[in-house]
Amino acid sequence: MGLGGSAGWEVPGPHRHDRLSPISFASKIRTPVLILHGEDDTNVPLGQATFFHRALRHFGVEHEFVVYPREGHSFRERNHRIDLLRRTRAWFDRWLGDPASNQNRI
Structure with missing residues (x-):
């Protein structure tokens, strides 16, 4: 698959991409984060962005989370x-x- 040869989060981990995933480091993030995500993204499912947003909120990281309806991984609507x-x-x-x-x- 597209995650560095791993199967993603569909099977029990740990996974090869865990050590590179931002969610793995959410507790250490100090830089403000802007998350702009397409609702219909099939490359990076919305659930992953939502999970990251929740982790940032939990750890008190300044961030903004925006979901664009009808958009995939690349935004099309003007x-x-x-x-x-x-x-x-x-x-x-x-x-x-x-x-x-x-x-x-x-």
Whole structure:
């Protein structure tokens, strides 16, 4: 399958991809996380993103979780693409600062 040769979470673990999965490190995450996920994603099922979101919430990690209806692994709908770009920009502006406002500081 697509998870580095493992069968995914359908069979009892541990799995080869567990050591690379973000969920395995949720308790250690300190960096804010933006999760933008398609509801119909067949590459990374929504359940995995939801589980990650719950783990981040449990450990008090600053994060945002957005699910886009009717979308798969790649977003197709124009309004979703625009929203994704706006959210990503706002996220970076929030956590890294707006580069345009920093130009005059040099």
